[in-house]
Amino acid sequence: MRTDDDSWDITESVGATALGVAAIRAYETSREDALFRDPYAAKLVGAVGSDGWNSLMAGRLGGQSVSDGELRGWSMGSVLIARTLYFDEYFASAARAGIRQIVILAAGLDARAYRLEWPSGTRVFELDQPKVLAFKDRVLAAEELTVDRREVAIDLRQDWPKALLDKGFEPGEPTAWLAEGLLRYLPGHAQNRLLEQVVELSAPGSRMALNLGMGNDLSDDRERRRKVMAEAGIQLDLENLFYSWEDRADPRDWFAMHRWLVSEGDPVAVLEDHGRSVPEAAKAGMGQHILMTATKPRGDETQ
Template sequence: MRTDDDSWDITESVGATALGVAAIRAYESGQDDALFQDPYAAKLVSAVGSDGWNNLMSGMRNLGAGEQGGDDTDLRGWSMGSVLIARTVYFDEYFAAAVRAGIRQIVILAAGLDARAYRLEWPSGTRIFELDQPKVLAFKARALADDEPGADRREVAVDLRQDWPKALLDKGFEPGEPTAWLAEGLLRYLPGHAQDKLLEQVAELSAPGSRIALNLGTDKDMADQFRERRAKVMADAGVKIDLENLFYP
């Protein structure tokens, strides 16, 4: 169960959800008609050394079997898989539009295993701040030690329930410059008051011309469908994670 001051590594609690997202991105990147390319996703998942996450990444063991629109190994045909793939495309395009608008300051809240600093094209002078738990960022640093980001990437190791604005400013964030913020797969892991506070703090740090992209939860009926299918896919892959106890209303 979650507590107000809990923390996690990449294989624990909320950290493990980043592995699931990376596994789906790795799977999509391996398709002949892939909607995006994330060559770092497979590297990050493989660095964990877990058969379960590797199974999910490769689409093995009849994942998503029986769902309309997908065969036995097609993660695109799994409702949650298709959502994560579409979400990735949407936020990739969001950043492309932001840099076309002249924004050169990027902040990724709860960055997890997001590899956009490495895999997207960034104009000269772009600064990318990645905020997440210290152990999560340390894992990513080890796994991608031989890779170079395409922009000035700055790690901000901090819990988003703490004084993250100070930590961000200490890393060179310029509040007078327009910022493109991303909160992908984040809000449901924060209690309501922390969600409100986070967005208030983002607004306070945002100069004119800033923008934010985020995703919200689904309605109850869809959430119930996701829950049943998600449990089956995870069980088939051999991944043990109790997602329902990680979410807040």
């Protein structure tokens, strides 16, 4: 059960969810028609030495290989692939717009600082629990970086803006923010405070991308997810890690009320637009997930 002052490393509680996301990225990377490549995901998952996560990464459930269609019928797996692609393209767009300051909130096992092409002069700030960042540092210590990556080891329920500023964040520069797989792990009031802090630190031209699962999971999809994880030998009760949907603002409305320009992404459309078919069994569950980007207008932009 979550508490307001809980903490974790990469193998437990919220930290373990980063392993699941990395396992799906590794599985996608292994496909001949992969929509993105994350060569670091398998290394990060493998470093834990868990048969369960290794099985999911390899597409083996219950000791047997399963078809791609079976895994993609689990809507969460398809959402994770869609959101990775969506956010990769978000950062590419921000770089083309001249943004050189990147902040990844609750970075987990995100390896974008290593795997994406960044323009010269880009700074990538990664914020997360100290133990989570220490694990990633240890596993990727020998990997080459071509960007200025700066760790901010802090719980986002603490004074993370001060910690970010202490690491050299420049509030006067446009920033591309990312909150991937984060908001449902915060209570509604903490989500709102986090977004307020982002707005306070954002210069005109800044952008914020995020995802959020709306409401409660559909029962069919929840059971399919439990089945996939059980057959992989993974014990992780996501429902007890999430905070309620009912007491939180819809971030699309929240940013619009703060006069940011909001655009939405549809996970199904993201995959289909890149030539990836989506099983009918997954579409209903995928429709429960928000992908969005909000941009703080410059002086010559209006809503």
